[in-house]
């Protein structure tokens with residue numbers, strides 16, 4: 001894999017080791033311009049670390065990153081004004097309102113004139129549904145509102161690339177829908193989006209491409225549609241009359257075969273309702289019909305099950321005290337990248 005002019009983000013052999021813990025290992029990513037890439041993985045799989053390395057907030061132990069064609073981190077000053085990002089721990093001031101916080105971020109945007117700031121702040125708050133709470137202190141915001149404000153900071157000016165780390169964390173279903181809507185708008189406007197999530201359904205609903213992370217490694221990557229359709233979609237029909245079911249389906253030119261747990265029907269060329277209609281029409285009793293998992297669902301279920309086993313032995317993680325505290329200068333930088341730089 002080599003970087004091309006059509007890549008918005010490109011990483012090769014990315015690795016990060018924190019005091020002996022390998023957080024990310026040998027990650028290759030190639031995000032085409034205009035794509036919405038879902039970085040999918042369970043907690044601790046390395047999504048945040050990967051995103052921080054892409055943005056130059058964390059120095060890789062090995063590997064290279066290019067963002068919008070520029071080497072990172074050396075090209076950061078040049079390229080980051082064109083990149084909006086929401087990463088964990090936005091450095092907002094707790095005693096300032098949402099609007100005042102955004103104004104502070106906006107003054108550091110190199111492409112925003114001071115005359116344009118009030119309008120940009122208003123639009124960004126409106127876009128994330130925070131206009132009603134614009135004058136309330138950040139300290140009193142719910143987690144979801146804090147997330148929205150971070151997103152607003154990323155959207156203060158038009159961005160070629162927007163990188164969002166678990167943007168729906170802490171949001172209710174309506175809030176999550178709003179975020180999906182914002183992502184769809186960004187895509188329509190021609191931006192490239194990288195969004196991390198631990199939920200397959202969320203990635204399915206928003207993304208054109210997906211990279212699945214598991215224990216710091218990319219275990220699958222490609223266009224979402226291809227990965228979802230890897231392996232034939234099948235329907236498992238539970239019936240006491242398997243022989244007659246197969247016979248009647250074949251009479252309707254629907255490929256089916258007897259399996260130990262029922263009748264397995266190939267859905268490649270036929271719709272599920274047509275299968276059920278054929279069976280009912282033939283007088284076959286159907287107790288249950290279940291669509292079997294596609295390639296990506298199967299893979300992600302395995303990855304998630306492993307992680308759940310591992311999590312059972314884990315001590316809950318500590319949230320550092322300075323997570324949401326004011327950061328003068330370093331927290332919200334003048335490039336739409338909200339987050340604290342950290343080192344191992």
Ligand SMILES: Nc1ncnc2c1ncn2[C@@H]1O[C@H](COP(=O)(O)OP(=O)(O)OP(=O)(O)O)[C@@H](O)[C@H]1O
Nearest residue numbers: 018021022023041042043044045046047048049050
């Ligand atoms: N600053 C750090 N110091 C030490 N270990 C870290 C640090 N940051 C991350 N790790 C470890 O690296 C691994 C990957 O973490 P990372 O936060 O990148 O995963 P994630 O997929 O974003 O998970 P989550 O959804 O829980 O944030 C984890 O084992 C984590 O404990």
